[in-house]
Amino acid sequence: MFRPLSLSCKLRTVIAAVFLVSGCGNVAFAAARPSAPAAKAHPDLSGIWEPTSGSMKPHGHPAFTPKATAAMSPTLTPGEAVWGQNGIDASDANCLPRRQPWMLVQSAPITIVHDGNKMILLYEKRSAPMHVYIDGRDHPDENAAAKPTLNGHAVGHWEGDELVVESVGFADHPGHGPLNSLPYLPTLKITERFRLEKNGQELHAQFTIGDPQLFETPYIYDFTWHRLPYRTNYALVELCDARDPARLKY
């Protein structure tokens, strides 16, 4: 039976309830939403994230420059050679902190605390926090007396629901290089693109390692973590004491 169109309370209630459940950002509702000037909420990347099986997916092989090839085959002192045979290096022997990108793509979980203006990434094992500024600031001017740091200077901005983090200004401290045993040079730039997938239960990142002195073309790989339940998981604190003689015995 056909009747004149007039919405009943029941229909209006259903429509309102569905809008409330879907929340903001649902593309299906974009056209039907009232024209209120609300700020778009960005995804919250906070959580404890553990790598999944087969997490790392490189985009082909790295294209090293001759300088990079030479840097990966350094001449060792006799003492360094002894250490190397025992799987020891200066970084491990002295409990020096690890850093990005190496620390982000290991088997242990990472913790991300993200509050809008700032994101901090923490690797569970011996490492330094990675500070990402998402407050609109830029990198220090080239002429500024900015001191190179372990994790570089990292700034982020949103491209849709993807957080793009760019890091420059790395110090060349001992330890794992941006790839293999490559050095951290002033020309290094690391870009990470983070996004949530599978209803926020997976964190995906695409890493781009770029340094014209070391790579003919930037080296790219993807990495995936899955979310650990927050009620039953906590970060393990690794404490390293370089006085422990066991560190020099393998």
Add this chain to the structure above:
Amino acid sequence: MINVWVPTQRKLLAAFTSFMTATLLVTGPGSTSMAAVQASPDNRLPGLSGYWRLTDKGTAQPVLTAQAKAEMGKPDRKGDIDVEGARWCVFQGMPYVMDNAGPIEIRQSPAEAIIIAEHLAVPRHIYFHLKRPTADIFDFTPVGMSTGKRVGNGLTVNTDMFANGLGPNGIPRTEKSKLVERFQLLQGGRKLAVTATWTDPGVFVKPYVYTWTYERIPENYTVQEYYCDPRANGVGNYPPGEDPRGNATPQK
């Protein structure tokens, strides 16, 4: 009034509900911004996140047991800093994280708050909804295990399972030490007061209570890097036969 040929209201309601149910199943409930941590209640303290510089440690003094006094009187004790440990870049823990190792940075997510002291590498994690692990499975650490929740206009944090070390003012911190902290914002968020209550039956005759006050640092601050290499402090490990101090390095 113009009569428009349309389905009945019931059919419209059914069609609309079916369509939206299907949409939700495909797209998920809302954007991914909602899907992360549906933690309830929200224990974050508004305004707590930011950078803070310690400006006042008050004057409260502890009442120590005889055992603690004897420990404090040992010749190798040098106040509240493990000097030898600091040379070797060993993490000292609590309460040093909240003290001269600053400024401190506090960031909150729905599941936890972290506190990072600028001059230290290891952060504090304060979990808002974690089921606390038991002592038989948790490895005691210098920062212990912290859980927190909003109580009134402040954040109350409970910490225990500390590893042995130096506590406030160099007082012994033991595996039996417990700490309750109350974080409260003052002066419209320009200041932060943290009232700490330490208890330990072998150390304190009565609970040791003090309040430390911090001032907010502008949010455009850039965190300075902590990097500690024991070799820069006159200690550290070198490859065999290459110690510039002429020491023999332990070998396999």
